Amino acid sequence: MKLKRLPEDFRVTELTDVVAGPKGGFSLYRLTKRGVGTPEAIDAILRRLKLPRHRVSYGGLKDRHAVTVQHLTIQRGPPRGMEQNGITLEYLGRCERAFTPADIRANGFEIVLRSLDADSLATAVAGVEDVRRDGVPNYFDDQRFGSIGPSGEFIGAAWIKGNYERCLWLALAEEHPFDRSDEKQEKRILRDSWGNFVECKRLLARSHRRSIVTFLADRPGDFRGAWARVNVDLRRLWLSAFQSELWNRLLAAQLRRDCAPAQLFDVQLKTQSVPFFRDLDEQARTMLQATELPLPSARLKLDEGPTRDLAEQVVRDAGLEWRELRVKYPRDSFFSKGSRSAVIVPQDMTAAGSSDDLHAGREKLSLRFVLPRGAYATIVVKRLMEDHG
Helix, strand or coil: CCCCCCHHHEEEEEEECCCCECCCCEEEEEEEEECCCHHHHHHHHHHHHCCCHHHEEECCCCCCCCEEEEEEEEECCCCCCEEECCEEEEEEEEECCCCCHHHEEEEEEEEEEEEECHHHHHHHHHHHHHHHHHCEECCCCHHHHCCCCCCCCCHHHHHHCCCHHHHHHHHHCCCCCCCCHHHHHHHHHHHHHCCCHHHHHHHCCCCHHHHHHHHHHHCCCCHHHHHHCCCHHHHHHHHHHHHHHHHHHHHHHHHHHHCCHHHEEEEECCCCEEEEECCCCHHHHHHHHCCEEECCCCCCCCCCCHHHHHHHHHHHHCCCCHHHCCCCCCCCCCCCCCEEECEECCEEEEEEEEECCCCCCCEEEEEEEEECCCCCHHHHHHHHHCCCC
C-alpha cells in the first residue's frame, strides 16, 4: 500500500533541556523548516549570514518531508534571525557552549495518515496497542540512505576500500530521482565525459562540483586529493549511511535468529527487506528491549560472544572484515563508536481514526508520540501500516 504524505501532515519537534540566557559565547536559535533538509538549511544560513561552517553546530538531521523544529548555535552569532524559502531562524538568546546531539532529549511527532480505506485503518489501530507494549525495531529508515542511487552502491563502502575515483563518480555523477534540473544536467555532462576533466570543466557552470573537476583537470589522476576537497559534511553523511546499513543488517540478523518465524513479517526498506515483529511473548519482549547492538566500526573492540560473531559475519557478508571499518584518508571523518538500542518503545502514544476531511469517502489516522533521538517515526508508521498478518 502506498501512502501519500503531505508536509503539513508530518510535524517533528526537537525536545531539549537547553536554556538561553543573556550571556555566553554562543547564540542559540530555533530553526523551523518545511520541505528542506537540515544540511541544505544550514548552507542557506551560512550564505545569508556570511559565516564559516565551523561556527555553526546543531543536534540532528530532520526530515525534509515535514514541518520540523530544531535548534542550533552559532559562535558569536548575530542577535537576529532570518526567513527565506521554507526556512525560519529565530534568535533565542546566548548560551555558554555549542549545541550538540547530546543535548537532544527526544523528538515529538504529529503525523496524519490520509486516504485510508476501512481495512487499513483497522489494521493500524489494532497495531497501536502492540506497538505500545512491544515497541518497534529501531532501524535506520530510508531518509538515512538518500545518497543511494540506481547502482545501489554506498559511497562510504568505496571510501573505506580506498577506491577514491568510484567515490567521486558516485558523489558527483550518479543520477538521483530528486536531483534538481541543473544537477541533472551537470551529472549528465560528467557521465558522458568522465575522465576528460578539462572538457568537463569547460562545460560546467561554477559550483562545488566544478571546483572538484577543476582540481582533477589540473592534477590528472589525483582522485585521492580530489576526494579530500569534497564537502566534509557530505562525506560524513555518506560514511554514516554505510555504517547505518551494516547496523540494519545486524539487527535484521538478530531478529531472524531470536524470534519465532510466526512473530516476524517482512517490510521493504529502500536498501533491503527487513523483519519486523508482532505479538511477542514476554521472554522475547524483555530480551529485545534490553538489547544494544554495536555500531560497526574498527574503533570498537567487541567482547567474545554471540553478538560479536553475528556482527563480524554481517560485515563479512558485505565483503569486508571488521578491522577494515575505518577511514584511512582524509582523517577528518570516522565511523561512530558505540551502540544503538535494538528496539524502541514510543512514549505518550495516541491514535485517533476519523473521516478524512481532504478525501471524500476515505479515513485518516492521527498519531502523536515521542521517540528518543536517532529513532525514525516512519518506522513506527511502517509497522502500523504494513502488518497484514
